[in-house]
Amino acid sequence: MNPHPNVFVFDTPEQVVRAAAERFVDYSIASIRDHGSFAVALAGGSTPRRAYELLATDEFRNRVDWSLVFLFFGDERMVPPDSPESNYRMVNDALISPGAIPAANVRRIMGETAPAESAASYATELKSFFGTVEWPHFDLVWLGIGEDGHTASLFPGSDALKEETRWAVDTRNPQTGQTRITLTLPVLNHAARVTFMVTGRAKAATLARVLNDDAEEEALPAQKVRPVNGVLEWLVDRAAASGV
Numbered sequence: 001m002n003p004h005p006n007v008f009v010f011d012t013p014e015q016v017v018r019a020a021a022e023r024f025v026d027y028s029i030a031s032i033r034d035h036g037s038f039a040v041a042l043a044g045g046s047t048p049r050r051a052y053e054l055l056a057t058d059e060f061r062n063r064v065d066w067s068l069v070f071l072f073f074g075d076e077r078m079v080p081p082d083s084p085e086s087n088y089r090m091v092n093d094a095l096i097s098p099g100a101i102p103a104a105n106v107r108r109i110m111g112e113t114a115p116a117e118s119a120a121s122y123a124t125e126l127k128s129f130f131g132t133v134e135w136p137h138f139d140l141v142w143l144g145i146g147e148d149g150h151t152a153s154l155f156p157g158s159d160a161l162k163e164e165t166r167w168a169v170d171t172r173n174p175q176t177g178q179t180r181i182t183l184t185l186p187v188l189n190h191a192a193r194v195t196f197m198v199t200g201r202a203k204a205a206t207l208a209r210v211l212n213d214d215a216e217e218e219a220l221p222a223q224k225v226r227p228v229n230g231v232l233e234w235l236v237d238r239a240a241a242s243g244v
């Protein structure tokens with residue numbers, strides 16, 4: 001019996017991101033058919049970049065009705081939008097500029113303003129899209145994991161992990177001290193679908209712990225992502241899965 005039925009192992013990182021892009025297309029069609037739009041929270045970091053690039057290619061872009069796709073961000077570094085460290089910049093270079101999505105459908109986190117102000121304005125942006133609900137209902141959330149088990153910008157031991165009312169908060173990367181804005185756990189856990197993309201041997205020990213350990217109290221942030229009424233899946237390469 002496969003202990004991890006929602007974990008899909010591919011030979012290469014390219015196959016991981018291609019599978020993610022294929023699923024993006026399929027989920028966009030299903031969501032638009034079901035309720036007329038597709039709201040996605042994008043992952044930052046380096047792993048998903050190639051998936052964004054693929055979505056901008058003819059092979060993928062013509063299969064998505066971008067006029068009904070709304071792009072949000074799972075987290076952001078508190079840097080200007082043209083900074084090489086900006087998640088928005090990465091997605092803009094890989095997908096938004098070369099792609100077909102209307103600029104008005106891209107709702108970025110302001111990395112250039114004061115952190116608390118940025119978190120508050122992002123929450124306002126989310127509420128203007130999702131309405132007066134307790135938690136937003138993303139159709140898809142893309143996530144990665146760090147070697148310390150963080151996801152989005154929810155770092156081990158951070159107060160942001162305990163947030164029970166706010167949709168977005170400012171926080172800090174304990175290793176670099178860099179200020180970040182992140183969606184909170186309840187937001188991630190109220191999504192219809194959460195897809196993790198994890199590649200490379202450097203993540204193997206962390207992925208094994210995240211998937212195998214169910215020790216609640218010292219659970220890693222990535223382990224706390226459990227959609228309450230949604231689908232969780234892991235797209236990983238063989239190197240990352242080598243410890244599972």
Ligand code: 6PG
Nearest residue numbers: 044045046047144145146151152
């Ligand atoms: C970020 C991300 C973060 C990322 C992991 C993995 O802004 O950095 O949202 O959670 O997914 O750090 O990063 P890599 O894909 O670069 O390994």
